[in-house]
Amino acid sequence: MADTPDKPISYRDSGVDIDEGARAVERIRESVRSTYRPEVIGDIGGFGGMFSAASFKDMEDPIIVSGTDGVGTKLKIAQLLGKHDTVGIDLVAMCVNDVLVTGAEPLFFLDYVAVGKLDSEKMTAIVSGIAEGCRQAGCALIGGEMAEHPGMMEPDDYDLSGFCVGVLDRPKAVTGESITPGDVVLGLGSSGVHSNGFSLVRKAIVEGHESELDLPRVDLGGESLGETLLVPTRIYVKAVRKLLAQNIHVKGMAHITGGGITENLARVLPADCSARLVPGAWKIPRIFEVLRTATALGDDEMYRTFNMGIGFAIVLDPAHAPEAAASLRAAGESVYEIGDIVEGTGEVVYGRSDVH
Numbered sequence: 001m002a003d004t005p006d007k008p009i010s011y012r013d014s015g016v017d018i019d020e021g022a023r024a025v026e027r028i029r030e031s032v033r034s035t036y037r038p039e040v041i042g043d044i045g046g047f048g049g050m051f052s053a054a055s056f057k058d059m060e061d062p063i064i065v066s067g068t069d070g071v072g073t074k075l076k077i078a079q080l081l082g083k084h085d086t087v088g089i090d091l092v093a094m095c096v097n098d099v100l101v102t103g104a105e106p107l108f109f110l111d112y113v114a115v116g117k118l119d120s121e122k123m124t125a126i127v128s129g130i131a132e133g134c135r136q137a138g139c140a141l142i143g144g145e146m147a148e149h150p151g152m153m154e155p156d157d158y159d160l161s162g163f164c165v166g167v168l169d170r171p172k173a174v175t176g177e178s179i180t181p182g183d184v185v186l187g188l189g190s191s192g193v194h195s196n197g198f199s200l201v202r203k204a205i206v207e208g209h210e211s212e213l214d215l216p217r218v219d220l221g222g223e224s225l226g227e228t229l230l231v232p233t234r235i236y237v238k239a240v241r242k243l244l245a246q247n248i249h250v251k252g253m254a255h256i257t258g259g260g261i262t263e264n265l266a267r268v269l270p271a272d273c274s275a276r277l278v279p280g281a282w283k284i285p286r287i288f289e290v291l292r293t294a295t296a297l298g299d300d301e302m303y304r305t306f307n308m309g310i311g312f313a314i315v316l317d318p319a320h321a322p323e324a325a326a327s328l329r330a331a332g333e334s335v336y337e338i339g340d341i342v343e344g345t346g347e348v349v350y351g352r353s354d355v356h
Contacts, residue, residue: 023120024118024120024123024124024146025044025045025146027120027121027123027124028044028123028124028127028128028131029044031124031127031128031130031131032044032127032131032141034131034135035109035131035134035135035139035140035141036140036142037107037108037138037139037140038052039051039052039053039054039055039107039140040052040108040140040142046143048143049108049110049142049143050142051107051108051140051142051165056167059167059169060169060170060171061169061170061171062167062168062169062170063104063167063168063169063170063173064165064166064167065099065102065104065165065166065167065168066099066163066164066165066166067095067096067098067099067163067164067166068095068161068162068163068164069091069094069095069098069161069162070091070094070159070160070161070162071087071090071091071094071160071195072195072196072198072199073198073199073202074087074090074193074195074198074229074230075087075158075159075160076198076202076206077198077202077206077213077226077229077230078230079156079157079158080206080210080213080226081213081214081226081230083226083230084122084125084126084129085125085126085128085129086129086230086231086232087126087129087160087230087232088111088126088127088128088129088130088131088132088133088160089129089130089132089133089136089232089233089235090129090133090194090195090232090233091111091129091130091133091160091161091162092109092130092133092134092136092137092139092162092164092235093133093137093194093195093232093233093234093235094162094195094233094257095109095162095163095164096109096133096137096139096164096166096235096237097233097235097236097237097255097257097311097312098164098255098257099164099165099166100166100236100237100240100241100253100255101174101253101254101255101268102166102168102173102174102175102253103168103172103173103174103244103250103253104166104167104168105138105166105167105168105237105241106137106138106139106164106165106166106237107139107140107165107166107167108139108140108141108142108164108165109130109133109134109137109139109140109141109142109162109163109164109165110141110142110143110144110162110163111127111130111141111144111145111160111161111162111163112144112145112147112160112161112162112163113126113127113144113145113146113147113158113159113160114147114149114153114158114159114160114161115146115147115148115149115153115157115158116148116149116150116152116153116154116155116156116157116158117148117150117155117156118146118148122158123146126158126160127144129232130144130162133232133235136235136237136238137235137237137238138237138238138241139164139166139237172244174244174250174251174252174253175252175268176251176252176268176269176270176315177270178249178251178252179251179252179268179269179270179273179315179341180273180341181273181341181342181343182317182318182340182341183251183315183316183317183318183340183341184315184316184317184318184321184337184339184340184341185265185275185277185313185314185315185337185338185339185340185341186313186314186315186316186321186324186325186328186335186336186337186338187281187282187309187310187312187313187314187335187336187337187338188234188236188239188310188311188312188313188314188328188333188334188335189234189282189283189309189310189311189333189334189335189336190233190234190256190285190307190309190310190311191231191232191233191234191311192228192229192231192285192287193229193231193287193288193291193306193307194233194234194256194257194307194311195233195257196257196258196259196260196306196307197258197260197305197306198229200291200295200305201229201291204291204294204295205225205290205291205294206225206229209225212225213225213226214226219286219289219290220286220287220290221286225290228286228287229287233311234311234312236255236311236312236333238331239327239328239331239332239333240253240312240314240328242327242331243314243324243327243328243331246323246327248316248320248323248324248327249316249317249320250314250315250316250324251315251316251317252268252269252314252315253268253312253313253314253315254267254268254312254313255311255312256307256310256311256312256313257307259304259305260302260303260304260305260306260307260308261277261303261304261307261308261310261313261348262300262303262304262348263304263348264313265277265313265348266346266347266348268315269341269344269346269347269348270346271345271346272343272344272345272346273341273342273343273344273346274341274342274343274344274345274346274347274348274349275315275339275340275341275342275347275348275349276339276340276341276342276349276350276351277338277339277348277349277350278338278339278350278351279299279303279308279350281336281337281338281339282309282310282336282338283309283334283336284308284309285309288302288306288308288309291306299350303348303350310336310338313338315341318340321337325337
């Protein structure tokens with residue numbers, strides 16, 4: 001039988017501050033509301049987020065598409081620099097870009113933030129980034145959870161998880177099944193490292209150099225390593241959804257995340273086709289040359305670890321490529337014709353072709 005304490009032990013005494021949690025919810029209220037779409041029912045603070053499905057009735061065969069992801073150890077860079085307002089964009093991007101690959105429209109988003117000790121100011125910065133990501137993707141932030149974990153996490157530590165739900169009319173699904181030799185691969189430029197490979201990034205160029213993260217570097221064009229690494233993952237939803245609305249037959253799409261171009265583009269290829277890419281066909285951001293030097297990795301490992309400047313890939317008939325590229329550029333994307341589809345075994349290979 002436990003001993004009776006001399007005085008009451010409150011939840012705050014255990015490391016959980018309910019009042020700080022309430023302050024955090026109040027501070028993020030307007031950021032969350034700024035993401036709402038007409039389909040959102042209710043307001044922040046409910047037990048469950050509600051979203052109307054009335055518009056689905058106009059679809060021939062509506063399919064719900066879901067995705068979940070996190071930001072990974074990129075959060076350690078944010079914590080080192082005390083900059084927390086961009087990693088939320090990364091969180092949304094990692095989920096909505098995955099859902100987009102199917103051709104789906106991301107509808108709503110939920111987040112889970114685990115912290116060692118709740119700080120309403122830091123939480124406001126984190127959630128403002130999540131809200132910004134949702135606005136960029138056109139999806140609503142309809143729910144979330146802030147959880148304090150004293151004794152399990154250091155007070156300044158936190159982790160993020162996100163969950164996205166989208167909808168797709170089955171006849172318009174982008175599956176990769178119709179990809180054939182002769183098709184073209186368009187690549188959309190990345191904003192940098194995005195949110196993958198950061199365990200290697202930290203080991204190769206951050207550990208032991210933490211005090212130098214804010215210093216401008218010649219090899220990064222005058223930017224600091226810290227600001228270069230924290231550039232948020234690009235969200236491709238609006239540009240690609242605009243393209244799909246033009247009834248251009250997109251045969252396959254890939255979000256270039258962990259596994260780099262090599263592994264992710266291969267996921268959408270039929271077993272009898274390969275993608276032949278020409279690395280010189282697109283601009284590779286300076287940070288990848290810094291990483292190549294620091295890791296001494298060869299091309300094969302670089303292209304199966306990092307996005308190398310391509311954050312999203314689209315496969316389509318060459319007759320449609322100019323129109324598609326023009327649409328994507330008009331929407332603000334950097335677009336490159338990075339390769340073509342050849343007979344093969346479902347792999348991504350690199351080398352010369354007629355692509356310019």
